[in-house]
Amino acid sequence: MPISYHSSSKTFHLYNSHISYIMMVLPNGHLGHLYFGKALHDRESFEHLLELRNRSMAVCTFEGDLSFSLEHLLQEYPCFGSGDMREPAFDISMDNGSHISDFRYASHIIKEGKPPLPDLPHTFVDHDHQAYTLEITLKDTIMHTTMILSYTLFEQLPIITRHVCFKHEGNSPITLHKAMSLNLDLPDSHYELVELTGAWARERHVKVRPLEHGITAFGSKRGHSSSNFNPFMMLKRPHTTEISGEAIGISFVYSGNFLAQVEVDTYDVSRISIGIHPQNFSWTLEKNDSFTTPEAILAYSDQGLNHLSQQFHTLFLNHLSPKKWRNRPAPILVNNWEGTYFDFNEERIIDMAKTAKSLGIELFVLDDGWFGHRDDDTTSLGDWYPYLKKLPHGLKSLACKIKALGLDFGLWIEPEMISKDSDLYRRHPEMMLHTPQRHDSHGRNQYILDFSNPLVVDTIYHMLENTFKDVPIDYIKWDMNRSMSEVYSTALPAHQQGQVMHRYILGVYHLYERLIQRFPHILFESCSSGGARFDPGMFYYAPQAWTSDDTDAIERLKIQYGTSFAYPIRFMGSHVSASPNHQLHRFTPLKTRGDVAYFGTFGYELDVNQLSDEEKTIVIQQIEWMKEHRSLIQYGTFYRLSSPFEQDTCAWMVVSKDQNDAIVGYYRPLNKINSAYTRLPLLGLDPDKLYGINQTYHYGDELMHYGLITSDESSGLCEHEDPSYDYYSKIYVLKAKSLI
Numbered sequence: 001m002p003i004s005y006h007s008s009s010k011t012f013h014l015y016n017s018h019i020s021y022i023m024m025v026l027p028n029g030h031l032g033h034l035y036f037g038k039a040l041h042d043r044e045s046f047e048h049l050l051e052l053r054n055r056s057m058a059v060c061t062f063e064g065d066l067s068f069s070l071e072h073l074l075q076e077y078p079c080f081g082s083g084d085m086r087e088p089a090f091d092i093s094m095d096n097g098s099h100i101s102d103f104r105y106a107s108h109i110i111k112e113g114k115p116p117l118p119d120l121p122h123t124f125v126d127h128d129h130q131a132y133t134l135e136i137t138l139k140d141t142i143m144h145t146t147m148i149l150s151y152t153l154f155e156q157l158p159i160i161t162r163h164v165c166f167k168h169e170g171n172s173p174i175t176l177h178k179a180m181s182l183n184l185d186l187p188d189s190h191y192e193l194v195e196l197t198g199a200w201a202r203e204r205h206v207k208v209r210p211l212e213h214g215i216t217a218f219g220s221k222r223g224h225s226s227s228n229f230n231p232f233m234m235l236k237r238p239h240t241t242e243i244s245g246e247a248i249g250i251s252f253v254y255s256g257n258f259l260a261q262v263e264v265d266t267y268d269v270s271r272i273s274i275g276i277h278p279q280n281f282s283w284t285l286e287k288n289d290s291f292t293t294p295e296a297i298l299a300y301s302d303q304g305l306n307h308l309s310q311q312f313h314t315l316f317l318n319h320l321s322p323k324k325w326r327n328r329p330a331p332i333l334v335n336n337w338e339g340t341y342f343d344f345n346e347e348r349i350i351d352m353a354k355t356a357k358s359l360g361i362e363l364f365v366l367d368d369g370w371f372g373h374r375d376d377d378t379t380s381l382g383d384w385y386p387y388l389k390k391l392p393h394g395l396k397s398l399a400c401k402i403k404a405l406g407l408d409f410g411l412w413i414e415p416e417m418i419s420k421d422s423d424l425y426r427r428h429p430e431m432m433l434h435t436p437q438r439h440d441s442h443g444r445n446q447y448i449l450d451f452s453n454p455l456v457v458d459t460i461y462h463m464l465e466n467t468f469k470d471v472p473i474d475y476i477k478w479d480m481n482r483s484m485s486e487v488y489s490t491a492l493p494a495h496q497q498g499q500v501m502h503r504y505i506l507g508v509y510h511l512y513e514r515l516i517q518r519f520p521h522i523l524f525e526s527c528s529s530g531g532a533r534f535d536p537g538m539f540y541y542a543p544q545a546w547t548s549d550d551t552d553a554i555e556r557l558k559i560q561y562g563t564s565f566a567y568p569i570r571f572m573g574s575h576v577s578a579s580p581n582h583q584l585h586r587f588t589p590l591k592t593r594g595d596v597a598y599f600g601t602f603g604y605e606l607d608v609n610q611l612s613d614e615e616k617t618i619v620i621q622q623i624e625w626m627k628e629h630r631s632l633i634q635y636g637t638f639y640r641l642s643s644p645f646e647q648d649t650c651a652w653m654v655v656s657k658d659q660n661d662a663i664v665g666y667y668r669p670l671n672k673i674n675s676a677y678t679r680l681p682l683l684g685l686d687p688d689k690l691y692g693i694n695q696t697y698h699y700g701d702e703l704m705h706y707g708l709i710t711s712d713e714s715s716g717l718c719e720h721e722d723p724s725y726d727y728y729s730k731i732y733v734l735k736a737k738s739l740i
C-alpha cells in the first residue's frame with residue numbers, strides 16, 4: 001500500500017516512485033505537515049523533521065513549554081486564533097460568536113481507489129489500484145463538528161488530490177466562512193509564482209513573480225473562474241527551467257469563485273492555499289448537515305515545467321475528462337459565428353455546410369442567433385426554441401439537411417442567461433439573479449438566471465430537452481458570457497445568501513449531468529466569452545473548450561502557449577479565421593493560421609463561401625493534414641520549446657508515446673534582417689533513433705542537443721511560400737527511419 005501509517009510516531013506517509021507526502025499528528029492533536037517533494041524512503045518515524053524550537057514571544061500551546069507554537073510549525077489544515085498568526089485554511093463561527101476551533105485527530109482510513117465527490121466534478125480512476133485514498137478524521141468536541149481531510153495518491157503520477165468535508169453533529173448551528181480545499185506549508189520561500197493571467201481575448205498569459213514576505217494572491221469573485229486569472233499555479237525554484245529543476249503545481253477542479261494564494265511569513269515559511277473564494281461565501285450547517293469542498297490537485301516535478309505540465313495533461317486526459325471521449329480526436333468543425341454573426345438564415349447555413357463538406361470538414365456548428373427572435377445580443381436568451389424567421393422549417397429540418405450532407409450537426413446555447421426581452425423573463429422575472437430593490441447591472445445586455453435555485457435549472461433543462469429531443473444534435477457549445485453582479489437569490493432565506501454563488505455552480509454542474517445522461521452521444525464544448533471558464537471543473541463534463549474569442553494566429557501563440565502550462569492540447573478549441581482578423585484586424589497567411597490552429601482541436605471560424613479557389617485548395621490540404629496527424633497532436637506528449645513571452649519566436653512540439661513520430665510547430669511573427677544563426681533544440685526524442693525531416697536524417701541526440709537549424713527562416717533572405725515575410729510559420733514532421 002503506498003500509504004502508510006506508523007502508529008508509534010503517528011506519522012502518515014503517502015508515496016510512490018515519484019513523490020512523498022508526510023504528515024504527523026502533533027502533540028496537541030492537530031495535524032502537522034512534514035514534507036512534500038521527491039520520493040523518500042519510508043521509515044517508522046519522521047518525527048525528527050518536526051522542528052520544535054523556543055522562540056521568544058511566540059504564543060505557545062502548553063503551559064511551561066516554550067517550544068510548541070502553532071505559529072512556528074508547518075500545518076496541514078491550519079486554524080486561526082490559537083497561536084498561528086498566518087492565513088487559516090478555514091474559518092468557522094459558533095452560535096456564541098466564537099471563531100476558535102480545535103480539530104484533533106480522531107481516526108483514519110486508508111483504502112484502494114478514489115471515491116467520487118458527490119455533486120462536484122472530480123478526478124477518477126478506471127481501476128482501484130490506480131490510486132489510494134487516505135481519509136483523516138479530526139474532531140472538535142466543543143463544536144461537535146467533524147472534519148475529514150481526504151488525500152488520493154495516483155499510483156503512477158506525482159499527483160495527490162485533496163478535498164475536505166465538514167460534518168456537523170451539534171445541536172447549535174455553525175457557519176463556515178472559509179473552507180479551502182488545500183493548504184500546503186513549505187519550509188522555505190525560494191520560489192517564484194507562475195500564474196496564468198489576462199483578460200477577454202488575451203487569456204492565460206504567463207506571469208512569473210518572486211514570492212515576498214506577506215501575501216501573494218489572485219482569484220476570481222466574478223462567479224466564473226474567469227479570463228483574468230486561472231485556478232492554477234506553479235511554484236518554481238528560481239533556477240528551474242522548462243527542462244530542469246523543481247516545481248510544484250496546484251490546480252482547482254472548480255468553475256466559480258476561487259482564491260489562490262501564497263503567504264510567506266517572516267521566517268520564510270510559505271503557506272499555499274487554494275479553494276472557494278471566501279468573499280460572498282458562508283455556509284451554515286445545522287445538525288447532521290455537511291459541506292464538501294471542491295477538489296484541489298497537487299503535483300510535483302524535479303524535471304522542470306514541461307514535465308510538470310505533462311503530469312497535468314496526463315491526469316486531465318485520463319482521469320478527469322469524460323471517459324467516453326478519451327483518445328477520440330476532436331472532430332474538425334466549422335463554426336458560423338465569425339462568418340455570419342447574427343446575420344444568417346437556413347439557406348445561407350445550408351450553403352455554408354455544403355461547401356464545408358466539400359472541403360473535408362466533419363461538423364457544422366450553428367452558433368448564436370438561432371432561437372427566440374435573436375438578431376443581436378439584446379434579446380431572447382432563455383427562449384430556447386427556433387427563430388422561425390431565420391429557420392422557417394425549424395431546427396430539426398435544418399439539422400437533418402446538414403446531416404444528410406454527411407456532416408455532424410452542432411448547436412450553440414447559453415443556458416444560464418436571460419434577456420429582459422424574452423418570453424422567459426416576461427413569464428418569470430423572478431428567475432433572474434437579482435437583489436430586490438437594487439439596480440440590475442447587465443453584461444453584454446444580458447442577465448443571469450438564478451441557477452442556485454433547482455427549479456430554475458429544471459425549467460431550463462426541460463426547455464432544452466424539449467428542443468433537443470427530436471433534433472439530431474452531435475455537439476453543443478455551452479457559452480456563458482458575463483460576470484455576476486448583484487448576486488442574491490429570492491429563493492433562499494437571508495442566512496443562506498452566502499451560499500448562492502456556490503449553489504449556482506452546483507446548478508451548472510447538475511444541468512451538465514442531466515443533459516449528458518439524457519443525450520449521452522453529444523460532445524460538449526464549454527465556452528465563456530471565449531476562455532473565461534477554461535478550468536478543470538468544466539473539463540469533467542466537456543472535453544474541449546473555446547480557448548479565446550481572439551482568433552488572431554499571432555495572439556493565439558501566447559494564449560495557447562500559456563494554456564498549455566495546465567491544460568492539454570486536446571482541450572483547446574482552435575480555429576482558423578478570416579484575414580484580416582476580426583479582433584486585431586491583422587493580415588496573416590492562411591498557412592500560419594492553420595499552423596497555429598493545428599495545435600488544438602482545429603476547425604474554421606469563417607464563411608467558407610468567402611474563400612477563394614486558391615484558399616479552398618489550401619484548406620482542403622490543411623484538413624487532410626490534420627486528419628492524418630490529429631491523434632498524435634492531441635494525444636502525444638506536448639513540449640514547449642520557445643516562449644513567445646520571452647523570445648521573438650514561439651515553438652512547441654508533440655512526440656508520440658513510442659517516440660517514433662513527432663511534429664514541431666515553429667513560429668516567427670516578425671521578420672528579421674541579417675539575423676543571427678538560430679537553432680531550436682528539440683525535446684522528448686529517442687537519442688538513438690534516426691528521424692527523417694524533409695528528406696534529411698538526423699539522430700534524436702543531434703536534434704535535441706545541436707538542434708533544428710531555423711536560421712534560414714529568420715534570415716529575411718530565404719524563398720518563401722507566402723507573400724508575407726512577417727507572421728512566418730513552419731511545421732516539421734519527424735518520423736523514425738524504420739517507419740519511413
Ligand code: DGJ
Nearest residue numbers: 337367368527529530549
Ligand atoms: C462568445 C463566444 O466566445 C463566441 O465564440 C460566440 O459563441 C459568441 N459568444 C456568441 O454570442
